[in-house]
Amino acid sequence: MLRIAVLVSGGGSNLGAIIESIEKGDLNCSIEAVISDKDSAYALTRAREKNIPAFVVSKKEFGAESSNRILELIKDKVDLIVLAGYLSILNGEILRQFKNKIINIHPSLIPSFSGAGMYGIKVHEAVIKKGVRYSGCTVHFVNEEVDGGEILLQEVVQVLQEDDAATLQRRVLEKEHYILPKAIKLISEGKVTIKDGKTFLL
Ligand code: GRF
Numbered sequence: 001m002l003r004i005a006v007l008v009s010g011g012g013s014n015l016g017a018i019i020e021s022i023e024k025g026d027l028n029c030s031i032e033a034v035i036s037d038k039d040s041a042y043a044l045t046r047a048r049e050k051n052i053p054a055f056v057v058s059k060k061e062f063g064a065e066s067s068n069r070i071l072e073l074i075k076d077k078v079d080l081i082v083l084a085g086y087l088s089i090l091n092g093e094i095l096r097q098f099k100n101k102i103i104n105i106h107p108s109l110i111p112s113f114s115g116a117g118m119y120g121i122k123v124h125e126a127v128i129k130k131g132v133r134y135s136g137c138t139v140h141f142v143n144e145e146v147d148g149g150e151i152l153l154q155e156v157v158q159v160l161q162e163d164d165a166a167t168l169q170r171r172v173l174e175k176e177h178y179i180l181p182k183a184i185k186l187i188s189e190g191k192v193t194i195k196d197g198k199t200f201l202l
Contacts, residue, residue, distance in 0.1 A: 006043075007036070008084055011042045015046055018031065021184075034053070036056050081101060085105070090102065105176050113126050121165050
């Protein structure tokens with residue numbers, strides 16, 4: 001069974017979607033740890049309600065050592081790290097030890113509206129401001145480039161004339177809750193390979 005750690009910073013609706021997918025029997029994996037960089041994250045409450053080990057690794061306490069502390073907590077205990085609304089940047093040894101074993105959900109169609117500083121509602125505000133007709137979300141592998149790793153899954157969401165950032169965010173979030181568990185399932189079934197900077201689904 002695929003063992004995962006889920007990294008969070010906020011409400012944890014994506015964590016909730018993973019838990020629901022496991023409980024429905026759609027996803028055969030175990031959540032070994034939920035780790036947040038914020039002790040106020042409601043995602044921690046979601047984890048504790050399900051008796052999932054929950055940890056806080058805050059920049060306040062660990063600073064530049066945060067990634068190493070996370071690595072300590074999960075080393076040899078998980079096969080895949082899932083960033084689900086996690087707003088800090090992983091760096092250093094964890095990226096080497098978990099090469100091609102870290103995925104992230106981003107609320108746009110990467111490479112559009114992605115990269116440093118593009119997160120949460122800011123993404124949707126930029127989408128509305130630009131007037132694009134379609135947005136969506138992306139699950140991608142994580143490397144040292146922010147939002148730069150190989151793309152795994154994407155879902156498209158039409159931007160409506162009457163949309164504002166909040167209404168668009170809600171519809172994109174629904175699609176996030178669909179593709180993140182789907183991406184974990186594909187990986188758990190060994191159906192994903194990476195070659196020449198792209199992913200291939202078996
Ligand atoms: C989502 O919009 C996700 O795309 C982004 O952070 C937000 C967190 O959502 N990465 P939640 O904490 O999973 O509800």
